[in-house]
Amino acid sequence: MSYENILVTFDKSIASLTINRPSKLNALNKETIQELHLAFLALENNPEIRVILLTGSGEKAFVAGADISEFADFSVEEGAKLAAQGQDSLFNFVENLRTPVIAAINGFALGGGLELAMACHFRIASDNAKMGLPEVTLGLIPGYGGTQRLPQLVGKGRAMEMILTAGMIPADEAHRIGLVNHIVPQNELIPFCESIAQKIIQNAPLAISKAINAINANFKEGVNGFDTEIKSFGKCFGTNDFKEGTTAFLEKRKAVFTGE
Numbered sequence: 161m162s163y164e165n166i167l168v169t170f171d172k173s174i175a176s177l178t179i180n181r182p183s184k185l186n187a188l189n190k191e192t193i194q195e196l197h198l199a200f201l202a203l204e205n206n207p208e209i210r211v212i213l214l215t216g217s218g219e220k221a222f223v224a225g226a227d228i229s230e231f232a233d234f235s236v237e238e239g240a241k242l243a244a245q246g247q248d249s250l251f252n253f254v255e256n257l258r259t260p261v262i263a264a265i266n267g268f269a270l271g272g273g274l275e276l277a278m279a280c281h282f283r284i285a286s287d288n289a290k291m292g293l294p295e296v297t298l299g300l301i302p303g304y305g306g307t308q309r310l311p312q313l314v315g316k317g318r319a320m321e322m323i324l325t326a327g328m329i330p331a332d333e334a335h336r337i338g339l340v341n342h343i344v345p346q347n348e349l350i351p352f353c354e355s356i357a358q359k360i361i362q363n364a365p366l367a368i369s370k371a372i373n374a375i376n377a378n379f380k381e382g383v384n385g386f387d388t389e390i391k392s393f394g395k396c397f398g399t400n401d402f403k404e405g406t407t408a409f410l411e412k413r414k415a416v417f418t419g420e
Contacts, residue, residue, distance in 0.1 A: 185224035223273025243303035258369035
C-alpha cells in the first residue's frame with residue numbers, strides 16, 4: 161500500500177512507521193491520521209510483525225501538533241466530531257493494538273504529537289526532544305486523549321501544570337517525571353529502539369498481547385484490571401507458546417515461539 165504522508169519500512173519482525181511531512185514539522189492532518197490508521201491496521205494483521213516503531217521524518221520533529229488550518233472555523237459539533245473520530249481511528253486504536261508500539265520521539269512532540277506518543281505503549285526520546293500540550297493557547301484543550309493519558313503517566317499535579325501553562329519540557333524533564341522511558345543521542349534513537357524491540361521479539365507473542373490488554377484494563381472505566389489479568393493469565397495456559405516456554409525452560413534451551 162502506498163501513502164502520501166507516511167513511510168513504512170521493514171526489518172525482519174520490526175516495522176518502522178515514519179510520519180513524513182517535514183515541511184509541516186510532521187503535523188497531523190485528517191489524511192495523515194487516516195493513513196496512520198490504515199498502516200497500523202495492516203501491520204497489526206501481519207503475523208510476521210512483532211514490534212512497530214513510530215517516529216517522524218527529519219531531525220526537528222516527531223509531530224509538532226495538529227494541522228490547525230483544518231479546523232480553525234469548526235463549529236461545536238464539528239469540533240466534538242473531530243476529537244471523537246480521531247480518538248477512535250488512531251489514538252485509542254494504537255493504545256489497544258496487540259502489537260507493541262514504541263514511540264521514537266526525535267524532536268518536537270506537541271499537542272496531537274505528544275498525544276500520539278502517549279497512545280503508544282512506551283516512549284524513547286532523543287536528547288533534543290521537547291514535549292508539551294499547548295492547546296490552551298488556541299482557546300482549546302487537548303482533544304486526542306491528552307487530558308486522560310498525561311495524568312496516568314506523570315500524575316495529576318504535573319499534568320495540570322503542563323496543560324494549564326501550555327509549557328514545553330525538555331527530554332531530561334520528561335524522563336524525570338516518567339513521560340519517557342529513556343533518553344539517547346538523536347543518532348542513536350532508532351538503533352536503541354530496535355535493541356528494545358529485539359528483546360520483546362524474543363518473548364511469546366500471545367503473552368505480549370495479553371499483557372498489553374491487561375495493563376490497559378486498569379485504566380479503563382468500569383473494567384476491573386485484576387479480573388482481566390486473571391482471565392488472561394488463565395488463557396495463556398491453553399496456548400502452544402505456554403507449552404513451548406515451560407518445556408524449553410525445563411529442558412534448559414531457548415524457546416521457539418510460534419504465536420499460537
